[in-house]
Structures are given as structure tokens and as C-alpha cells.
Amino acid sequence: MDFQNNGPETANEEPLFVPSEDVREHLVVVGNGMAGCRAVEELLARDKDRYRVTIFGAEPYVNYNRIMLSPVLAGEKSFDDIVINSREWYSDNDIELIAGDPVTAIDRAAKTVTSHSGRTVGYDKLLIATGSDPFIIPVPGKDLPGVISFRDMKDVDTMLEAAGKGGDAVVIGGGLLGLEAAHGLTLRGMKVTVIHLMDTLMERQLDEAAGWLLKSALEGRGQTILTGANTEAIYGDGRVEGVRLKDGREIPASLVVMAVGIRPSTALAREAGLEVNRGIKVDDHMVTSDPDVLAVGECVEHDGNVYGLVAPLWDMCRSLADGLTDQHTGYKGSVTSTKLKVAGLDVFSAGDFSGGEGCEDIVLRDASRGVYKRVIVKDDRIVGAVLYGDTVDGGWYFDLLRKGEDVADIRDLLIFGQAFASGGGALDPKAAVAALSDDAEICGCNGVSKGQVVACISAGNGSLDAVRATCKASASCGSCTGLVENLLAVVLGDDVKSGPKTMCKCTSFTHDDVRREIVAQNMRSIPEVMQLLHWSTPDGCSSCRPALNYYLLCALPGEYQDDQQSRFVNERMHANIQKDGTYSVVPRMWGGLTNPTELRAIADVVEKYNAPMVKVTGGQRLDIFGIRKEDLPAVWADLNAAGMVSGHAYGKSLRTVKTCVGSEWCRFGTQDSTGLGVKIERMTWGSWMPHKFKIAASGCPRNCAEATIKDFGVVCVDSGYELHVGGNGGIHVRATDLLCKVSTEQEALDYCAAFIQLYREEARYLERTAPWIERVGVEYVKGRIVEDETGREALRARFLYSQSFSQDDPWAERAAGANAELHQPLEPRMPFGVIAAE
Amino acid sequence: MTDWIDIGTLADIPQRGARTIRFGDGQIAGAKEIAVFRTGDDHVFALVNECPHKKGPLSQGIVHGHSVACPLHNWNIALKTGEAQGADEGCTPTIAVKQEGGRILIARPASLKAAA
Incomplete structure (x- = not known):
């Protein structure tokens, strides 16, 4: 005042x-x-x-x-x-x-x-x-000339002036405003990089699937999109010259637009x-x-x-x-929707699309058209919607949402849009399909009409797979699978043969379908697979996510970015969770060999961290029990210091190579089985597999290393090495099949690498070698490994290439501080510790 | 009146993951930890970090949709209600949580309040 x-x-x-x-x-x-x-x-x-x-x-x-x-x-x-x-x-x-x-x-x-x-x-x-006001993130360099926000006409003038000179621009913020700025600058001829802190573009309006589609499309337009990217500083001498990220990357820029949000x-x-x-x-x-x-x-x-x-x-x-004006109606809050159009890319979202209790997702993915639609229904009312690629029904969904209309009657057809759901009262999807004329197109990819599909079914093709194989309907992108299934039901009634087991409830594809398509379509990420193969859930489930992560890892060695959140706890924590929530730690002992330094280090760890038990495992190494999650990095650091690395006792991966003492000590030994076992383990450790994989090498047919119940077993004989595959000592004991006999140690190693790669590429996730070989037949495996020399050599080469990326000790990375947050609890600002101490 | 405790920011929790908050023994339903989950769509939920089945640490499970699969025996627990899904029966206590001004706040549980 x-x-x-x-x-x-x-x-x-x-x-x-x-x-x-x-x-x-x-x-x-x-x-x-x-x-x-x-x-x-x-x-x-x-x-x-x-x-x-x-x-x-x-x-x-x-x-x-x-x-x-x-x-x-x-x-x-x-x-x-x-x-x-x-x-x-x-x-x-x-x-x-x-x-x-x-x-x-x-x-x-x-x-x-x-x-x-x-x-x-x-x-x-x-x-x-x-x-x-635009929110300006408090990083060094935020006040440099050339760093602006995108809020008013003055900002636009600044951008136009910068664009006139061409060069590189960085937009910080991948929300609505940031993407519009990036698009405008791209059209004005600048080379634009978008830096977004979150993993998904426009994460407040879009779910992951739609965000991924948007990102792919923008990249297709020449923009570089960096998600999960944290800005550390804006640098430049008197004027902005670029942006540095927390991970050390530097992106040159003569213009930086900060569009991280408004306050x-x-x-x-x-x-x-x-x-x-x-x-x-x-x-x-x-x-x-x-x-x-x-x-x-x-x-x-x-x-x-x-x-x-x-x-x-x-x-x-x-x-x-x-x-x-004294009428006092009163504002009751607003339900919002967002409709964005950037260079022909249509995006729409409304209401609460985050799901939750009682919410059900209806998802439609049409890969060939680049369409993703998701409507969220709760208690027969629409509570949210996310649309990508086809947003014509956005207004209709939003209207139904705001009015809270009961959609129970049109639910089955809701996702197809207003024209379909409101048209003619054909509310049963089967009735709707039955009502289609014979020349209506069912499969757009292969140009198959309803009449052709019906004829195909009537000719005795009573399952989805048979229809796919015969008339090709639904054999490409699969988006008409539902239509074909309805036609099967219409034509055959209850006589529809159920197809092979699908991967999980999120998809109608089998493991084999998914793997084949990942390679054929060169898919590169989990959201991409889910989009192109029409996943029915937003982000999969605990069954399909680890499988997809493995399939992509196997298909793209060195390129695929492993998704930690799609791994089971043991593979994420690099230790085995036990029933009380503590972990057990198994360092690798090559071929079961150890020495005083390693044993001392293990003994020291056991005392230092009060491990209540140490046990010799069936795989010839030592298992330290009762380690707390927070202590794991320190335990690993101590073990690393003695030269030990992760034993991967926790992984769908190479576990152990069990050996006997062989010709070096044993009076019956025919070859150096211990030395061979160490070599095999050095070659194979660190590789991710469809399931766990155990190897053994025995020095003579007495087979003390039990090689004939392992996934890959070597039994040494006077004249060389017998190679055995597909053994298992678990619930269903299965002795190995003899693959072949080779005469040199190098051959044994080469065949081992080729066999592992065949298993890695062709077995289904969580399928051990024993059921895999029962399924495909040992003759098939022999054909690929023994009889096809070129194929074997190619498999071996692919395995070794893949291994060149996988033999970094994960413990060393964690011990050095990587992913430290996975091991530490959050610290509340008002610590519980104080309270707990009372 | 609920007491809200500031436990950090969204970025502190991995997407489709969880972090824990530890406190003294047995102060919440006999448990030691709260698990705070962040889903793929950036919703945040807090549960006692124990599966109703065999007390598996839910924070270590795979988060999918608004559920978490327990790492011990793959029970699926709804993050909002703590209820076991499907054929399994059981319920894990939930803790109220909200996001405000970029911070994540959880309700101070009644038993802790009494202790404070």
C-alpha cells in the first residue's frame, strides 16, 4: 500500500x-x-x-x-x-x-x-x-542470448529471425507447445532437436503407444527426438552455442526454445x-x-x-x-480434451486415459494406416480416450464422455467410431459381419473379400491359421483378425478350431508369429511391436514384456536398448530374490575352479554383511544368501576386487559350465575336460537366452559332470568329443540326445556356439532346450548344426558377434554406481527414521 | 486432516517401476516398507511392500497397466486397491498418495502419526 x-x-x-x-x-x-x-x-x-x-x-x-x-x-x-x-x-x-x-x-x-x-x-x-508465464528451467546458460520461450509474438519474431539464418535449433520440452515450436522451426528450414525429460512425448495427453507413434512420425519428418533426456546446461560464449545433457551429450544450437511448461x-x-x-x-x-x-x-x-x-x-x-451481471450460474470445473495437428499428424486425447480400478480399455490398432485408438470405459461410461492417426471420432467420444452417456449398448462397436456404432442398429459384431455384402473387403493388405473368406472357410479351412494359409486374409498386418474370427463363427457356429496358443492375453499372435514379424518388419522397440502387431493392452503384461524384450535383444545385438522394467526382478537386480525379499549372490567360478583369493573374498563378504548362509550350488560354485538389496553394490564391489564377476545364476542366460577334473588329474580322464569347460564358459558367459542354460564337460564316459542332463553336454572320449543336447534334470528328467561327435576341442567350441545361437533364435521365451528339441525334433537340430556347415558357421558367427556386446560384467557397472536408485529407498523430506527411532 | 509427507519427484521413480520407503519395524500392518509405484502413464500409487500371498516385495515386480506382478509367485495386484487379481484372493493395504507441484506426497499412515 x-x-x-x-x-x-x-x-x-x-x-x-x-x-x-x-x-x-x-x-x-x-x-x-x-x-x-x-x-x-x-x-x-x-x-x-x-x-x-x-x-x-x-x-x-x-x-x-x-x-x-x-x-x-x-x-x-x-x-x-x-x-x-x-x-x-x-x-x-x-x-x-x-x-x-x-x-x-x-x-x-x-x-x-x-x-x-x-x-x-x-x-x-x-x-x-x-x-x-513460461517455466524456465534453472540451468546454467538459461539467460544467454538466443535462449527464448514460446509464449508471445515477440518470441515468434525471435524465432523467425534465427530461422532466417538457418542452422541448428534445440527445443527443450516435448509437450504440445514444444512440438509445435519444433514443427514450425523445421518448416522454416532449421535442423531441430527436441529434448524431452520424460520417456513419452506429450505424456500428459498421450499414453506410451500414441507417444511412440508421434515420435516415429516426427523423426520421419527430419526432427531428432531425444526422450528421457535431461538438460544439464546451455553453453555458449556470449551467445547460445548448444545444449549439454546430463549424460554428457552436446547438441549444437544457435537457438534454444524452452517449452517445458507454464506456470x-x-x-x-x-x-x-x-x-x-x-x-x-x-x-x-x-x-x-x-x-x-x-x-x-x-x-x-x-x-x-x-x-x-x-x-x-x-x-x-x-x-x-x-x-x-447478477445471474450467478457458477463454474463447475472443466473436462478437457486436446486435439493437436502437427503437419498432418492427428492426435486427440480427452478425460482420464490412465485407467485404474474398474476401468476397461478398448484398443484398436491399425498398423497399415498408422492408427491407434484407445477408449477407456468405466461402469458403462466413457471416462477417457486417446486417438492417434484417426481423430474424426474424438468429438463424439468427448461428447459421450461429458454427457456421461451409457454406452453399454454400443460398446462392442464403440471403438470403430460413430458411423459404425450408430449405424443401422447392427450391434452384434457377428451380425454386423454377417450383414456385409459378399464383395465387402475384409483384408485390405491382401485384397480378400468377404465372399472369398467364406468360400475358404466353407471349403474346410476351419481355423484362423488355415484361413491365413489358404486365402491370405489376416496373414499380413493382422488388423482384420477379428473380422475373420467373426466370419469363422458365423459360418461354422461352434465348430471353429482353436488356433495355437497365443503369446498372452494381450495379443492374438503366437510367440513364433511375433518373432518372425519382429525380424521381417525390422521392429526396434517394445512399443513398436505392440503397435504393429495390434496389442490389446496399453503396455503389455508381465508375460509378454520380458519375452518381447528378449526377442528384440536377440534380433538386434548391440543396437537394442534393453528395457530394465521388462525384466524379472532377478535380472534387474542381478541377484536371486529369496522368499524373505533378500537376495543371494553367486560369483562366477570358471569351470568350477577357484583359488585362495576368491575364497577369502567370499569369506570376507559373508562376515562383513552378516550373510546367514553360504552353500555350494549344484553348478559348482558358492551361493551367498541373505544379502539386502542396499548392500548388493558393495558386495559386488568387494567380489570384483578379487577378480570375480557375476555368475548370472539369476538369469535366463548361460548359468554354469560344470566340469570334472579330466586328464590333468584323473586316472580315467581322456581329455582336458576342465580346461575345455573353462574355455566354453569364457565364450558363452553373459549371453541372454530364452531360458536358463546349463553346460557340462565330462572327461570320460563315466560322466562325473553329469553332462547328459545338461542343455549342452560334452563327454570326452579317447578319439574326441561327444556333443549332447537337450538334457534336463528338473521336474521332467530328460537325458540328452547325441548331436554328433567331433575330433578337436575347437570343433566342440564351434558346435556349442552354433547350437546356442539356434536355440536363442528359434526357441520360444521360457522354453528350455529339452521341450524345444521335443517340439522341433533332434533331426531338425542335426540338420541345422551338423549337416549344414555353412549354416553352422553363420550361427556361430552370429553368436560371437552378439557376445561381443554382452560380456560386460553387470556387477561392475552397478558397483561403480549405475542404477544406484534401484538399491536405495526414497528419503522422505520428513524422514520416517526419526519417528521410527522413538 | 491428513498429514502429507513429501517423498520426492516423479523422476525419482523409474517408469513402470517402484521405489521403497523404509521405516521402523511393524508400524504399518506389521510391515517395514511402503512401495511407491510409477506406472507407464505416470500415475503414482503406494502400497505396503508385501504381497498378500507370501509377503513378496511388490516393489520388485513387473509393473504393467495399473497392476504389479509379485516377483515371488506372479500374483497380480491392482495398484489402486491392493486387491489380488484373477483367481487369487487377498489384499495389500494401500496408502493415499498424490502429486502436487511436481512433488509426490503420501499420507502419513495413522500408526505412524500416533508414534510421532
Whole structure:
């Protein structure tokens, strides 16, 4: 309250703005943006003479459509195109516009506002519509010239100027605003990199599947999209030169646009002593804690919610105008939807698409058209929707959502859209298919009509697979699988033969289908597989995710980014979880050999970490039990220091190579089985497999290393090496099949590598070698490994190539600090420890 | 009136993963830890870190949709309710959690409140 000298009467001395004869109540609006002006429009529509209106604006322009800054940047519109209210509107309605002179203080006691230039104006009612400020992340270099936000016309001018010189631009933030900035700059000829902290673009509007599609499409347009990327600093000497990420990468840029988010602009209200939380608190009539001060738009917080989209603004402005004209309808909050179009990419989201209790997902994926649709239904009502590629039904879903309409009757057809679901009352999908004409196309990929599919089924092809094999319907992208299944049901009634077992409930494809398509279509990530193969769940389940992760890892050695969250706990923690939640740790002992240094290190670890038990395993090594998750990195560091690495006793991977002492010591030994075992283990350790894999090498047919119940076993004889495969000592004991006999140690190693690679490439996830060989037959394996020399050599080469990426000790990485958060609990700001100590 | 405890930011928890919060023995339903989950769509849930089946540490399971598969015997637990899914029966206590201003807050459990 520093403005006692400038009472309301001072304002009345401004002859230009305040006609002295005007005795109406004076409404002063702080903010000449979309909300402030819309509120005035709504007010004028209700009672155009009731208030005298003055509007202050920080920018030196009339009111323009801020949302349309993107098309201006992209060159699709000019500034004049996006003006909402011209100068004439202000003068026609007797509104004083004070543009380019922001209000800097409010004196609520005196009921005045003061602007930057010192102008003081009195009010009867004050409306704050200051909108929001771009959030600037506090990194070094944020104030360098060339670092801007994307909020107003000035920012667009800066971007256009930079784009005129060409070069590299970085956009920090992969949300709605950031992507629009990136798109505009790309069209203007800059090479654009988008840096996004989260793993999914537009994660607040899109789920992972839609975000992945968007990312792929933008990359196809030449943008570089870095997700999960954390900005450490913006660097440059006197002017921005680039952005450095936390992982050390540097991206050169002559322009950096920060579009990480917006924050309600509340400073003015806060300084005026109004109640402010995240935004300026308002009631249902947009009245703040001061009955003569109202607020509207992005700067307010209503019922705990802050909005950053335009639709809620309109709702608020209506309620505000009602209140100012004594109609008091009251604002009840808004359900929002987002529709984004970047260069022809259609994206829509509405409501709550995060699922949760009682929510059911209806998912439609059409890979050939690049379409993903997901509608979330709860208690027979739509609660959310995410659409990508085809958003024509967005408005319809949003309408059903807002009205809370019961969709039980159209549920089966809901996902196909309004035209389908509302058309003709054919609500049973089977009836809908039956109603199709014979020349209706069922399979777009292979051009198969309904008549052809029906003829194919009638000719005795009674299963989906038979139909796929015969008339090719649903044999390519698979998006018509549901239609073909319905046709089978229509033609055959209950005689439909069930197909092979699908991978899990998330897909209608089998393990073999999925593997084949991953390779054929060169798929590179789990979301990509789920999209192209029409997964029916947003992010899979605990069955399919580890399998997909393995299949991709196997198909793309050295390239695929392993997804830790798709691995079972043991593989994520590199130790074996036990029933009490502690872990057991098994260091590798090559071929079962050890020495005093290793034994001392193990003994020291057992004492240092109070491990309650140490046990000799069946695989000839030592298992240390009862290690706590937090202690694992330290335990590994101690074991690493003695030269030991992970034994992978926890993995779907090479476990152990068990040996006997062989010719070096044993009076019966025919070959150096111990030495061979060590060589095999050095070659194979660290490899990920469909399931665990055990090897043994025995020095003579007495077979002390039990090689004939291992996945791969070597039994040495005088004349060479017998190679055995497919043994198992588990629930169903299975002795190995003899693969062949070779004469040199090198051959034994080569055949072993080729056999492992064949198993890696062709067995289904979680299928041991024993059931795999029972399924494909040992003759098949012999054909590939023994009889096909070229094929064997290629398999061996692929295995060794893959191994060149997999023999880094995971313990060493963790001991050095990688993924430390996986081992540490969170620290609350108010620690429980204090409480717990009492 | 619920007490809310600030436990960190969304970025502290891996997507489709969990972190734990530890406190004194037996103060919540006889358990020692709370598991705070972050789903693929960035929702956050908190449960006592014990499967209703054999007390497996749920924080170490695979998070899919709004469920977690227990690492010990693959029971699927709904993150919102703590209920076992499918044919399995049992329920893990849940703890109220909310995201506010980029921070994750969990409700101070009643038993802790009494101890404080």
C-alpha cells in the first residue's frame, strides 16, 4: 500500500481515458489476452452498458489468438490473421486499451492499479487475467542470448529471425507447445532437436503407444527426438552455442526454445495480498479472496485445478460474466480434451486415459494406416480416450464422455467410431459381419473379400491359421483378425478350431508369429511391436514384456536398448530374490575352479554383511544368501576386487559350465575336460537366452559332470568329443540326445556356439532346450548344426558377434554406481527414521 | 486432516517401476516398507511392500497397466486397491498418495502419526 498519494481521484484526472460524466461502475481488466478479452465480450453480450471498461495489456498489440502463434511460426498465417479484436472493437465498445504498459501493483485498500509507466487508475471491480508465464528451467546458460520461450509474438519474431539464418535449433520440452515450436522451426528450414525429460512425448495427453507413434512420425519428418533426456546446461560464449545433457551429450544450437511448461502468473496477485496457491484462488463465480477482485484464465486455481487449455477459459468467462451481471450460474470445473495437428499428424486425447480400478480399455490398432485408438470405459461410461492417426471420432467420444452417456449398448462397436456404432442398429459384431455384402473387403493388405473368406472357410479351412494359409486374409498386418474370427463363427457356429496358443492375453499372435514379424518388419522397440502387431493392452503384461524384450535383444545385438522394467526382478537386480525379499549372490567360478583369493573374498563378504548362509550350488560354485538389496553394490564391489564377476545364476542366460577334473588329474580322464569347460564358459558367459542354460564337460564316459542332463553336454572320449543336447534334470528328467561327435576341442567350441545361437533364435521365451528339441525334433537340430556347415558357421558367427556386446560384467557397472536408485529407498523430506527411532 | 509427507519427484521413480520407503519395524500392518509405484502413464500409487500371498516385495515386480506382478509367485495386484487379481484372493493395504507441484506426497499412515 505504497500509493497513498495516488487515490482514485488521480485516475479521474486522466481526461483521455475517463470521461468525467461516466458514472457507471468501472471494471479494470489486467491482461489483454484471450481470457481477459473473452470475459469482456461475454459481459458485453449480457449487458453492454453496465460497466465502464479499461483493459491493460503488457504486449503492445491488440488481443490476438495465442494458440495460433504456431501457424504464424510455421508460415501458415500472418499476425493479422490471428487478431481476435481489432482497434475498432475497443473503440466501438467504449473500451480503453492501455497496451504495452503492464500493471505492476494493485492497492486493494485504495482500489487502484498502477502501471509500469506510473499511471494509476481506480476501479470498482478488478479482473486479473494475467495468464501464465513460461517455466524456465534453472540451468546454467538459461539467460544467454538466443535462449527464448514460446509464449508471445515477440518470441515468434525471435524465432523467425534465427530461422532466417538457418542452422541448428534445440527445443527443450516435448509437450504440445514444444512440438509445435519444433514443427514450425523445421518448416522454416532449421535442423531441430527436441529434448524431452520424460520417456513419452506429450505424456500428459498421450499414453506410451500414441507417444511412440508421434515420435516415429516426427523423426520421419527430419526432427531428432531425444526422450528421457535431461538438460544439464546451455553453453555458449556470449551467445547460445548448444545444449549439454546430463549424460554428457552436446547438441549444437544457435537457438534454444524452452517449452517445458507454464506456470500461472500470480506475482501481482500475491503481492496484493490475495489468496494464492498454485494459481490465484477463485470461487465458482471467479471471485478471489477480495470480493471486488475477480480472476479468470490460466492464472487461476479453481477447486484445486489449474488449466492450461482454451476450452476451460471459455467456461470460466461465461460464469464470470454471469456473476458480474447478477445471474450467478457458477463454474463447475472443466473436462478437457486436446486435439493437436502437427503437419498432418492427428492426435486427440480427452478425460482420464490412465485407467485404474474398474476401468476397461478398448484398443484398436491399425498398423497399415498408422492408427491407434484407445477408449477407456468405466461402469458403462466413457471416462477417457486417446486417438492417434484417426481423430474424426474424438468429438463424439468427448461428447459421450461429458454427457456421461451409457454406452453399454454400443460398446462392442464403440471403438470403430460413430458411423459404425450408430449405424443401422447392427450391434452384434457377428451380425454386423454377417450383414456385409459378399464383395465387402475384409483384408485390405491382401485384397480378400468377404465372399472369398467364406468360400475358404466353407471349403474346410476351419481355423484362423488355415484361413491365413489358404486365402491370405489376416496373414499380413493382422488388423482384420477379428473380422475373420467373426466370419469363422458365423459360418461354422461352434465348430471353429482353436488356433495355437497365443503369446498372452494381450495379443492374438503366437510367440513364433511375433518373432518372425519382429525380424521381417525390422521392429526396434517394445512399443513398436505392440503397435504393429495390434496389442490389446496399453503396455503389455508381465508375460509378454520380458519375452518381447528378449526377442528384440536377440534380433538386434548391440543396437537394442534393453528395457530394465521388462525384466524379472532377478535380472534387474542381478541377484536371486529369496522368499524373505533378500537376495543371494553367486560369483562366477570358471569351470568350477577357484583359488585362495576368491575364497577369502567370499569369506570376507559373508562376515562383513552378516550373510546367514553360504552353500555350494549344484553348478559348482558358492551361493551367498541373505544379502539386502542396499548392500548388493558393495558386495559386488568387494567380489570384483578379487577378480570375480557375476555368475548370472539369476538369469535366463548361460548359468554354469560344470566340469570334472579330466586328464590333468584323473586316472580315467581322456581329455582336458576342465580346461575345455573353462574355455566354453569364457565364450558363452553373459549371453541372454530364452531360458536358463546349463553346460557340462565330462572327461570320460563315466560322466562325473553329469553332462547328459545338461542343455549342452560334452563327454570326452579317447578319439574326441561327444556333443549332447537337450538334457534336463528338473521336474521332467530328460537325458540328452547325441548331436554328433567331433575330433578337436575347437570343433566342440564351434558346435556349442552354433547350437546356442539356434536355440536363442528359434526357441520360444521360457522354453528350455529339452521341450524345444521335443517340439522341433533332434533331426531338425542335426540338420541345422551338423549337416549344414555353412549354416553352422553363420550361427556361430552370429553368436560371437552378439557376445561381443554382452560380456560386460553387470556387477561392475552397478558397483561403480549405475542404477544406484534401484538399491536405495526414497528419503522422505520428513524422514520416517526419526519417528521410527522413538 | 491428513498429514502429507513429501517423498520426492516423479523422476525419482523409474517408469513402470517402484521405489521403497523404509521405516521402523511393524508400524504399518506389521510391515517395514511402503512401495511407491510409477506406472507407464505416470500415475503414482503406494502400497505396503508385501504381497498378500507370501509377503513378496511388490516393489520388485513387473509393473504393467495399473497392476504389479509379485516377483515371488506372479500374483497380480491392482495398484489402486491392493486387491489380488484373477483367481487369487487377498489384499495389500494401500496408502493415499498424490502429486502436487511436481512433488509426490503420501499420507502419513495413522500408526505412524500416533508414534510421532
